[in-house]
Amino acid sequence: xxxxxxxxxxxxxxxxxxxxxxxxxxxxxxxxxxxxxxxxxxxxxxxxxxxxxxxxxxxxxxxxxxxxxxxxxxxxxxxxxxxxxxxxxxxxxxxxxxxxxxxxxxxxxxxxxxxxxxxxxxxxxxxxxxxxxxxxxxxxxxxxxxxxxxxxxxxxxxxxxxxxxxxxxxxxxxxxxxxxxxxxxxxxxxxxxxxxxxxxxxxxxxxxxxxxxxxxxxxxxxxxxxxxxxxxxxxxxxxxxxxxxxxxxxxxxxxxxxxxxxxxxxxxxxxxxxxxxxxxxxxxxxxxxxxxxxxxxxxxxxxxxxxxxxxxxx
Amino acid sequence: xxxxxxxxxxxxxxxxxxxxxxxxxxxxxxxxxxxxxxxxxxxxxxxxxxxxxxxxxxxxxxxxxxxxxxxxxxxxxxxxxxxxxxxxxxxxxxxxxxxxxxxxxxxxxxxxxxxxxxxxxxxxxxxxxxxxxxxxxxxxxxxxxxxxxxxxxxxxxxxxxxxxxxxxxxxxxxxxxxxxxxxxxxxxxxxxxxxxxxxxxxxxxxxxxxxxxxxxxxxxxxxxxxxxxxxxxxxxxxxxxxxxxxxxxxxxxxxxxxxxxxxxxxxxxxxxxxxxxxxxxxxxxxxxxxxxxxxxxxxxxxxxxxxxxxxxxxxxxxxxxxxxxxxxxxxxxxxxxxxxxxxxxxxxxxxxxxxxxxxxxxxxxxxxxxxxxxxxxxxxxxxxxxxxxxxxxxxxxxxxxxxxxxxxxxxxxxxxxxxxxxxxxxxxxxxxxxxxxxxxxxxxxxxxxxxxxxxxxxxxxxxxxxxxxxxxxxxxxxxxxxxxxxxxxxxxxxxxxxxxxxxxxxxxxxx
Numbered sequence: 047x048x049x050x051x052x053x054x055x056x057x058x059x060x061x062x063x064x065x066x067x068x069x070x071x072x073x074x075x076x077x078x079x080x081x082x083x084x085x086x087x088x089x090x091x092x093x094x095x096x097x098x099x100x101x102x103x104x105x106x107x108x109x110x111x112x113x114x115x116x117x118x119x120x121x122x123x124x125x126x127x128x129x130x131x132x133x134x135x136x137x138x139x140x141x142x143x144x145x146x147x148x149x150x151x152x153x154x155x156x157x158x159x160x161x162x163x164x165x166x167x168x169x170x171x172x173x174x175x176x177x178x179x180x181x182x183x184x185x186x187x188x189x190x191x192x193x194x195x196x197x198x199x200x201x202x203x204x205x206x207x208x209x210x211x212x213x214x215x216x217x218x219x220x221x222x223x224x225x226x227x228x229x230x231x232x233x234x235x236x237x238x239x240x241x242x243x244x245x246x247x248x249x250x251x252x253x254x255x256x257x258x259x260x261x262x263x264x265x266x267x268x269x270x271x272x273x274x275x276x277x278x279x280x281x282x283x284x285x286x287x288x289x290x291x292x293x294x295x296x297x298x299x300x301x302x303x304x305x306x307x308x309x310x311x312x313x314x315x316x317x318x319x320x321x322x323x324x325x326x327x328x329x330x331x332x333x334x335x336x337x338x339x340x341x342x343x344x345x346x347x348x349x350x351x352x353x354x355x356x357x358x359x360x
Numbered sequence: 361x362x363x364x365x366x367x368x369x370x371x372x373x374x375x376x377x378x379x380x381x382x383x384x385x386x387x388x389x390x391x392x393x394x395x396x397x398x399x400x401x402x403x404x405x406x407x408x409x410x411x412x413x414x415x416x417x418x419x420x421x422x423x424x425x426x427x428x429x430x431x432x433x434x435x436x437x438x439x440x441x442x443x444x445x446x447x448x449x450x451x452x453x454x455x456x457x458x459x460x461x462x463x464x465x466x467x468x469x470x471x472x473x474x475x476x477x478x479x480x481x482x483x484x485x486x487x488x489x490x491x492x493x494x495x496x497x498x499x500x501x502x503x504x505x506x507x508x509x510x511x512x513x514x515x516x517x518x519x520x521x522x523x524x525x526x527x528x529x530x531x532x533x534x535x536x537x538x539x540x541x542x543x544x545x546x547x548x549x550x551x552x553x554x555x556x557x558x559x560x561x562x563x564x565x566x567x568x569x570x571x572x573x574x575x576x577x578x579x580x581x582x583x584x585x586x587x588x589x590x591x592x593x594x595x596x597x598x599x600x601x602x603x604x605x606x607x608x609x610x611x612x613x614x615x616x617x618x619x620x621x622x623x624x625x626x627x628x629x630x631x632x633x634x635x636x637x638x639x640x641x642x643x644x645x646x647x648x649x650x651x652x653x654x655x656x657x658x659x660x661x662x663x664x665x666x667x668x669x670x671x672x673x674x675x676x677x678x679x680x681x682x683x684x685x686x687x688x689x690x691x692x693x694x695x696x697x698x699x700x701x702x703x704x705x706x707x708x709x710x711x712x713x714x715x716x717x718x719x720x721x722x723x724x725x726x727x728x729x730x731x732x733x734x735x736x737x738x739x740x741x742x743x744x745x746x747x748x749x750x751x752x753x754x755x756x757x758x759x760x761x762x763x764x765x766x767x768x769x770x771x772x773x774x775x776x777x778x779x780x781x782x783x784x785x786x787x788x789x790x791x792x793x794x795x796x797x798x799x800x801x802x803x804x805x806x807x808x809x810x811x812x813x814x815x816x817x818x819x820x821x822x823x824x825x826x827x828x829x830x831x832x833x834x835x836x837x838x839x840x841x842x843x844x845x846x847x848x849x850x851x852x853x854x855x856x857x858x859x860x861x862x863x864x865x866x867x868x869x870x871x
Contacts, residue, residue, distance in 0.1 A: 076753065076754075077753055077754040077757040077758070078751070078752070078753020078754055078756060078757055079753075079756070079757065079760075082756045082757065082760050083752065083753055083756050084406075084414040084490075091790070092485065092492070092493070093485075093488070093489070093490045093492050093493050096485040096486065096487075096488045096492075097488035097490065099488070100486070100487075100488035101488075125542075128406055128407060128545075129406075129407055129545050129546055129561070130542040130543055130545050130546070131546060131561075136561070139560070139561075140562075195593060198593070198594060198597055199597075202597055202601055203597055203600065203601065206601060209603060210594055210597045210598050210601060210603060211587070211589060211594050211595075211597075211598055211603065212563075212587065212603070213563060305590050305591065306591050306594060307594065308562075308563075308587065308588065308589040308590065308591070308594060309563075310560055310561065310562040310563030314562050314590075315561075315562065318404075318562065321752060321753070322406075323753055
């Protein structure tokens with residue numbers, strides 16, 4: 047397992063190099079000069095040239111790339127063009143917000159989707175199954191900005207139960223933090239819950255028809271034991287894959303959710319940086335997203351081994 | 361059922377009288393110290409360094425942290441602030457007598473040396489300050505004594521004082537900049553009524569009362585909490601539910617509905633800026649004056665005013681806003697389209713059957729809606745306008761490279777008419793994206809910027825506006841409104857026509 051991990055981590059390096067080239071090229075090839083965007087109304091060629099020099103944007107692109115990559119390899123991601131804040135610091139400041147949002151959304155999604163999926167599969171074609179399927183379809187189909195607006199309207203404006211915006215760190219004030227995360231995590235978790243529920247249902251249905259389930263039943267095992275210990279464990283492999291993919295995508299979905307609920311997370315940092323062409327921040331955040339995706343994939347692969355002992359990595 | 365006894369009745373009357381008295385006293389309440397004002401703002405600050413700031417809205421934060429050399433009053437008059445008084449011994453010199461006993465938040469003194477250093481910082485190309493072009497007329501600053509400075513100018517600049525009411529007049533602590541370098545952008549030190557306590561980007565800016573503030577009856581509030589909230593709906597909801605006390609702007613469509621809330625105050629006044637369509641005079645089709653005029657006459661500004669801006673703000677006839685001393689209405693021009701005249705102009709321009717062009721706009725709901733109305737207006741005279749929806753970076757690039765036929769743009773406005781005209785309309789001006797050039801206009805605007813007499817300047821601007829209407833290098837469409845809303849407990853807010861918040865005199869009623 048140790049050797050496997052090292053090998054897997056090793057393969058991440060070339061992927062990250064490719065990601066860095068792609069990110070750097072895309073943002074620098076996109077029309078829009080950070081200095082022109084910064085100066086916008088006050089454009090004066092001399093001032094623009096001076097600012098460009100101060101920011102190091104007057105150097106050739108390959109040099110800018112090599113400087114950036116060289117520093118990034120040493121863990122130094124550069125500084126924001128706008129505020130001169132170190133990029134790593136800007137990201138670390140916001141990571142807890144995004145992680146708690148993504149974590150709460152995932153927990154919420156699983157807490158709803160797994161039981162619902164199991165119930166739908168076991169009671170196939172019942173009222174519960176049809177209701178669950180309908181709810182899942184709506185969940186997948188509803189854009190999250192729309193869902194967010196509805197939630198704010200109902201819980202903040204009409205009922206006044208939950209705050210419409212803002213973030214409180216659960217580490218500082220647990221209950222206030224939880225309250226500030228409820229609406230955003232419903233917004234972000236709904237689509238994931240829907241996908242996971244559908245996947246659990248279909249995967250479990252398939253497994254329930256296999257021979258070994260019939261054998262287990264024939265052995266006289268109780269329904270719950272067959273379902274939870276034998277069938278579900280085998281059915282979970284595709285579910286784990288989907289959860290992994292979704293968890294990676296959550297950080298992307300967090301961009302919209304964070305903007306609507308005014309949460310100071312990584313997603314909002316990225317969007318603002320894109321609009322302002324704050325290159326170092328954009329590059330840093332996208333690299334982080336790539337690393338996150340790679341790590342989640344690795345975790346998923348490791349989880350397979352636990353779910354199905356036949357899958358072994360050496 | 362019991363009868364009310366006379367004595368009890370008297371008691372009730374007395375209580376009622378006392379309540380009435382208390383309410384009457386409340387109407388003329390004296391300002392109270394203390395409390396935190398929570399303000400929702402559209403954008404977070406780009407930086408805390410006013411000399412590097414690039415967004416007009418940054419000033420909503422800065423006016424609390426910094427003082428300016430000279431301020432603005434509600435009628436756009438220049439009033440003393442860090443400079444107690446000033447004189448102009450000749451058109452090329454301004455002498456400022458500075459206030460004594462002013463301290464920066466770091467305890468250092470504000471004096472003539474600091475002013476000189478601040479101006480030189482902005483003028484130094486190596487600093488990359490974008491204030492440099494705003495102070496372009498300043499040659500040097502001389503320290504006459506510890507609290508007197510003289511600005512020596514390269515050329516007469518009637519707009520200098522007005523420039524100094526904005527970020528170019530904000531004085532930062534020399535000691536702090538020298539210590540922090542570029543990190544000053546996150547650690548501002550001014551002389552203003554409030555000092556920065558905490559800045560978590562995109563989450564909150566917390567300011568606290570500066571106890572050593574020079575105005576002794578100093579700010580009333582203990583703290584101000586700015587919350588950047590990009591989504592209008594969420595911001596409005598937060599105000600309505602009491603999560604926020606005040607918000608910096610609201611979409612035009614929400615102005616009227618919000619007025620229905622009794623506990624909210626809504627402010628809506630025409631701003632100093634203008635929304636315009638820039639026509640590229642340097643290439644076809646708009647190097648032809650008549651075709652520009654055809655677009656100008658076919659555009660229905662009144663329809664835009666009502667459908668896009670819901671009647672807020674004002675229709676524009678030129679670059680000078682209605683609240684400026686230099687404004688002069690042009691009766692009969694601008695509101696309604698004149699299709700016959702537009703067709704006439706097409707004939708004169710040699711395109712009787714119309715022509716095609718592309719309007720580049722930033723992808724925002726207001727710009728798109730406006731562009732669609734113009735598109736429809738122009739179709740009526742045979743002009744076919746395509747709309748190119750661009751992301752802001754791409755739009756800036758296109759405009760800068762001159763590769764456009766028409767571009768929709770919003771100028772945020774300046775208190776002095778020079779700021780709304782000179783760099784936008786003179787030959788080679790930094791904001792003259794359509795490369796318009798008319799020597800006669802260059803001369804008029806140059807005269808207007810050099811003349812010390814307001815009456816003369818007003819006449820010169822009026823004449824310039826008539827030339828602009830004739831030449832139509834820009835289609836002046838609309839003066840957007842400044843809008844704000846606050847809870848009734850917020851007292852003492854005075855609106856300054858530049859639309860930016862000054863919260864020094866604001867206090868919270870405890871009722």
